[in-house]
Amino acid sequence: MHIIPLSSQMEKTSWLLVVVVGVVLISLPGGAEGRKSRILDESSYYDLEYSAISCRAHSASITDFGGVGDGKTLNTKAFQEAVNQLSKYASDGGSQLIVPAGQWLTGSFNLTSHFTLFLHKDAVLLASQDINEWAVIDPLPSYGHGRDAAGGRYISLLFGTNLTDIIITGENGTIDGQGEIWWQKFHSKKLKYTRPYLIEIMHSDNIQISDLTLVNSPSWNIHPVYSSNIIVQGITILAPVKSPNTDGINPDSCTNTKIEDNYIVSGDDCVAVKSGWDEYGINYGMPTSQLIIRRLTCISPYSAAIALGSEMSGGIQDVRAEDITAINTESGVRIKTGVGRGGFVKDVYVKGMTLHTMKWVFWMTGNYGQHADTHWDPNALPEIKGINYRDVVAENVSMAARLEGISGDPFTGICISNVTISMAKKAKKYPWTCTDIEGITSGVQPPPCQLLPDQGPEKTEMCSFPTENLAIDNIEMQRCSYRLNY
Numbered sequence: 155m156h157i158i159p160l161s162s163q164m165e166k167t168s169w170l171l172v173v174v175v176g177v178v179l180i181s182l183p184g185g186a187e188g189r190k191s192r193i194l195d196e197s198s199y200y201d202l203e204y205s206a207i208s209c210r211a212h213s214a215s216i217t218d219f220g221g222v223g224d225g226k227t228l229n230t231k232a233f234q235e236a237v238n239q240l241s242k243y244a245s246d247g248g249s250q251l252i253v254p255a256g257q258w259l260t261g262s263f264n265l266t267s268h269f270t271l272f273l274h275k276d277a278v279l280l281a282s283q284d285i286n287e288w289a290v291i292d293p294l295p296s297y298g299h300g301r302d303a304a305g306g307r308y309i310s311l312l313f314g315t316n317l318t319d320i321i322i323t324g325e326n327g328t329i330d331g332q333g334e335i336w337w338q339k340f341h342s343k344k345l346k347y348t349r350p351y352l353i354e355i356m357h358s359d360n361i362q363i364s365d366l367t368l369v370n371s372p373s374w375n376i377h378p379v380y381s382s383n384i385i386v387q388g389i390t391i392l393a394p395v396k397s398p399n400t401d402g403i404n405p406d407s408c409t410n411t412k413i414e415d416n417y418i419v420s421g422d423d424c425v426a427v428k429s430g431w432d433e434y435g436i437n438y439g440m441p442t443s444q445l446i447i448r449r450l451t452c453i454s455p456y457s458a459a460i461a462l463g464s465e466m467s468g469g470i471q472d473v474r475a476e477d478i479t480a481i482n483t484e485s486g487v488r489i490k491t492g493v494g495r496g497g498f499v500k501d502v503y504v505k506g507m508t509l510h511t512m513k514w515v516f517w518m519t520g521n522y523g524q525h526a527d528t529h530w531d532p533n534a535l536p537e538i539k540g541i542n543y544r545d546v547v548a549e550n551v552s553m554a555a556r557l558e559g560i561s562g563d564p565f566t567g568i569c570i571s572n573v574t575i576s577m578a579k580k581a582k583k584y585p586w587t588c589t590d591i592e593g594i595t596s597g598v599q600p601p602p603c604q605l606l607p608d609q610g611p612e613k614t615e616m617c618s619f620p621t622e623n624l625a626i627d628n629i630e631m632q633r634c635s636y637r638l639n640y
Contacts, residue, residue, distance in 0.1 A: 202252075202272070202636040207362050207385065208319050209634035210270055211247025214240060215254055223256020225280060230261040230287060241266040248319065252638070253277040253327065261287025262350065265314035265322075273327025273366060281311050281331045281352070281372070290347050294379065296407060296430030296438035296468060299526045300348030301399070302340060302373075307348035310377070317358040326390070328367045329353075333397065336372035340398050349373035349399075356380055364388045373399045375420075379406040380440060383626060389416045395455050397421035402452075404428055407440035407468055412626040414448040423461035423488075424452035424480075427470050429497065432530040435467025436496045442468070444624050447475040454483045460504075464490035464522040466536065467497040474620060476505045483509070485517040486548070489538060492522040493560060496534030500567075502541045505619045509548035515575055516543065520560040520590065538565035541593075544617040549576040551585075554600060559590030568593025568606065569617035575600060 214236060215221075221232040233251075240249035248268035255276035261284070265271065273279065282288075288308040293300050300307045311331065314320055329352055336349045349372040355361050357380045364387040368375045375391050378384050386403050393400035402418035405411045406428040418424040429435055429442045452459040459480040462470050480486055486509050489499055509515060518538070538559065554575045559565040568591055577585060577600065588603035595606045597614035609616065 200638040202638055204272075204323060204325075204365065204634055205631040206270065206321050206323065206634050207360060207629060207631060208248060208268070208321065209632050210250040212240065212243045212249040213252060213636060213638065214249070215252045216258065217254065221258060223254065223258045223277070225257030225259055227259060228261070228282065228287075229258050230263060230282070233260050233263040237263060237266050237269065240269060244268040253279065260311075262289065262309045262311050262313055265312060265317060265320055265355075267317045268319045270321040270323065271312070273324030273329070275325035275327055277324065277327040279311070279329045281329075283332050283335050288350055296435045296440065297465065297526065298431065298434035302345045302348040304527075305347055308350040310351040310354035312353045314358060315356040317355065319360045320355060320358060321362040322353060322366065323362060323364045324366050326365055326367055328369060330369050331371040333370040333372040333393070333400070337397055351375065351377045353377065354379065359383050361385070362387070366390070367392070369393065370397075371400050374401045374404050376403045377406060378408050378411070380408070382409040383629070384408055384411040385626065385629070386411070386413045387415055391416070391418040391420060393419065393421050395419065395421055395453070401426045405442055405445060407438070408442050408445070410444045410624060410626045411442075412446045412448070413450070414446065417451045419453045420457065422454065423457045424454050424459050424483075425450060426461045427473060428463070428465045429468030429470055431465040431526045432467055432494050432496070433534070434526060435465060436534060438468055440468045441471055443471045444626070445473045446624060446626060447473070447478070449477045450475075451479045451481075452483055453481050456484055458485045458488035458517070459483050460487045462487070462489045462499050462502065464492065464495065464524065466491055466499055467495050469497045470499045471501050473502045474624070475503070476619070478504070478507045480507070480509045480512065482511045484512070485514040486512065486546070487543070488517040488519065489541070489565075490519050490522045491536040491538065492520060493532055494525055494530035494534050495536045496531070498537040498539070499541070500537060500539040503619045504543045505545050507546045507548070509546070509551070511550045512548055513552045514554070514556050515546065515548045515551055515573075516555040516557060516570070518557045518559065518565055518591070520558050520563070520565065535560060535563040540567040541565070542569045542617040542619065543573065544571045544615065544619065546573040546575075548574070550578045551575050551581065552578050553582045553587075554585040555587070555602070557586075557588045557591045561590055564590040564592055566592045569595070570598055570602065570606065571596040571617045572614040573598045
């Protein structure tokens with residue numbers, strides 16, 4: 155594929171692509187004829203069109219940098235060289251790197267600002283299984299430690315920090331983490347550092363991750379952290395349901411995030427909302443707030459469709475989840491916290507859940523352990539307040555709810571309304587267990603515990619769900635069209 159010149163030194167081998175009202179003008183190098191613009195034969199065109207927060211003025215293919223998509227050739231240097239070269243266009247309309255059909259073996263590489271990584275529908279990024287291809291970086295400051303081991307962590311496959319306007323998208327192309335080797339090391343306790351994620355973007359603004367398939371991540375799949383204005387859309391995530399810690403999408407100390415139209419099969423929580431771990435998260439003090447989760451489908455037999463925590467020490471506030479489908483999943487929405495976490499989870503709004511074959515519909519845990527180290531503060535109590543659920547239908551459920559606050563620190567302001575739960579044939583004798591909580595209900599079946607008194611059937615819409623848009627919903631996506639020449 156020939157697209158634009160990547161630098162003045164490359165003009166002899168690359169063509170300039172200009173899109174003008176659907177007509178492609180190609181400037182050919184060398185000679186009077188080559189300096190004239192002409193229209194190419196239609197058969198040589200490849201039309202590329204997608205929605206994005208930004209369109210790009212410059213494009214290149216990984217093959218322009220020596221990339222080989224045979225599944226065997228290591229392309230780490232080719233990818234990093236491509237990103238480095240294309241970064242020169244950041245102030246000139248930005249750039250995109252196209253990964254064509256093929257299997258592209260690579261280690262970790264860093265992304266850049268005003269940049270799009272685009273995967274063809276038949277493109278597969280294969281994560282290298284050579285541990286030497288994965289640099290070790292410091293733990294996150296809001297965690298203090300790695301999660302698998304006390305030291306650092308392996309860098310993610312696609313990594314970026316201090317970026318603005320970064321897009322990772324495609325025609326449902328695939329990123330394969332080849333995580334089996336990492337899962338084995340985890341189970342055999344042979345890890346010196348925490349496993350890598352597939353995508354991690356830190357300290358960044360204006361992020362889009364969309365229209366991709368992610369499979370077999372070594373650990374978490376998508377991890378935006380300390381970032382803002384994030385869209386994660388149209389993603390399919392697949393991992394064995396017993397694979398360790400293969401969380402789907404984990405917004406972490408992020409503001410103004412939209413997660414919508416995603417399908418996730420996972421060995422852990424499909425979406426896990428986080429903000430730091432114990433004293434490190436408390437000290438860092440960056441909450442996750444203004445989060446939309448919409449039209450999520452989840453299968454996770456041992457975890458939650460949506461989890462808030464357990465690393466929530468920087469706080470979680472203003473979470474809006476609607477149109478959630480979970481199948482054969484442990485719980486619908488779970489709040490995980492404990493003594494020593496500090497922080498808060500408040501102003502959570504959930505509307506429209508459809509659940510099939512669940513262990514619990516609602517689950518709140520105030521005794522979650524797993525501390526970062528022995529220095530956690532036993533006086534750091536979390537505040538759990540203003541949790542709203544409405545319009546829920548669930549079938550084949552073992553237990554309606556397990557709601558366990560903290561003695562002396564009850565979870566308050568719980569509101570549950572218009573909920574119909576059909577119990578499984580072998581359901582627990584008591585469908586609700588409640589301790590150290592306060593709240594109200596309306597129109598809930600089976601009838602809830604006494605700590606959630608029924609307000610009457612006429613108040614089935616009493617649980618709040620905000621009507622005003624968050625800023626992330628007001629971002630207008632652009633339709634980006636390119637005509638590329640093979």
